[in-house]
Amino acid sequence: MTDFIQHLASEKRHSPRTCDSYQRDLQRLAAWLVEQNHTQWRAVGGYDLRRYVANLSRQGLSGRSIARHLSAIRRFYQYLLRERLATDNPALDIRPPKSSRRLPGVADVDQLNYLLDATPDDPLEVRDRCMFELMYSSGLRLAELASLDLNAVDRKSGEARVAGKGDKTRILPVGRKALEAIAQWLPIRAELAPQTETALFVSRRGDRLSHRSIQARLSRWGVVKGADQKLHPHMLRHSFASHMLESSGDLRAVQELLGHADIATTQVYTHLDFQHLARVYDQSHPRARRRSPRDNGDQNSGQKGSE
Template identity: 75%
Template sequence: MSEALSVPLADFATHLSSEKRHSPRTCEHYLRDLKRLGAWLTIMGIDQWSKVTNHDMRRYVASLSKNGLSGQSIARHLSSTRRFYQFLLREGRSKDNPALDIRAPKSGRRLPKVADVDQLNQLLEVNPDDPLEVRDLAMFELMYSSGLRLSELAGLNLDAVDLVGGEVRVWGKGSKERLLPVGAKAAAAIRRWLKCRAQFVVGSELAMFVSQRGGRISRRSIQARLARWGSQQGAEQRLHPHMLRHSFASHMLESSGDLRAVQELLGHADIATTQVYTHLDFQHLARVYDQSHPRARRRSGAHTSDAVGSDSAGQ
């Protein structure tokens, strides 16, 4: 990437961190998207941000789509680009915003994967002896018990958990605070972990969950430990933290039917985000219907001419 492209990106990063006070992770996401755009511009022979046109951005969106990015991911790229050009306009480095009025292609909304209650019970009904596995069980029980995000779990401090009152206080997206219930199984697992924690913790570390080295456990480590746990317990699919959160939401909704309550527990600002879990119920019903009704499923040997819209239908 040319200096004419890279220098404004460095200035934008300073603007985000110093003036806007965005977190390092947010800055990293912006720059990752913009560096990808910069690399594409270089291939296209465009060496300055001020030379990028609306037509160029449409070609770039088409290339992202061709490379398999979802509509949601492309929308994020466009948002990063618009934000960057707002900065360039303010600084007098560009005369217009070429990403304005460009929309990402729509893509089907992927439903979150969930594990059923029996599968989760099988995964969590273990009695580990290894202290690190005692920690892992406490983390996974808490994620499923309270529907925590991965970042919320990793950022949890000791004083955020009240085992007597059965509560955990978390700070989610936008630093919004939520007070969530902690189930009996999760509380018992945490108590057991607290007895082991002292042998790992270094100094005055405040994190509830620490690594083998004694510092706060990273999100990447939690992901790896959960995948390892699932493999050891014979899980049918690869486990990841979001699956525990999605399973929490789905199981809560199945039992209570209270969408608003589930929205509050998950910390969703918009109930439309939570409504995706209502589709999971229909998927379950459709599966049962397909498996049970004698005329519900197309048999594997069915002829394509039976389908509506086949060539034979017009003869």
């Protein structure tokens, strides 16, 4: 298992976070197999893995989480086959249980404007607002924001170079408000960070801000500035996508901006957009509005009179 993780890191060039995720999933499987008195990977069969999936489901894991586990197991057995440490891949025909697809949470445009227009109370809040402006402006993932370096944002052209999943680089537009927020943050950053630090966003100690710290600061901003829902990084990305789609209707453009390899991933936002349109339709279209009992009574009385 250790050799497999090293293979992912060195040959497949997966990120440390991805490797850690694979390792946790496989260690969980290994612990369960030991409880079932299995001592060799080659002895594990499809029946065993179906029992394992059932066990994960009983523990409350969603279908999506179980699918991630199965993906790690399939990749691991591909490696074992290559190394001739197994004779088949028992996970190939195992399917995770279906789970309902949750639509991503989206913040209202007016609320986001209110929160982003709030005045920072200290230097670190200047940094926080800058991060959130940039995330909402360009639809960044949490990992993409955390990995930004100083030279990643070209303020003259209003563009940012972002390293997405699989180390795929894309160039994204940066809005005027986000550029203004960066200009306010950079003098403060210069006082905190040593010259050797390349990160755009740093902690009070001057080192690169961690994922957990960004999540905590966004949640704090929402509480302090009076948000009516819990804020998290994915909400800003989802809000960016939904608001862009509502305004433009261009699914392909939103796909490119988000860095989705498959447009099917982006299509979830069409459901959000349709929900918005359906509400507007129900409230506005004369043939769609539900009539009140009084309306029905007036209609019925009119019919009786004409008869």
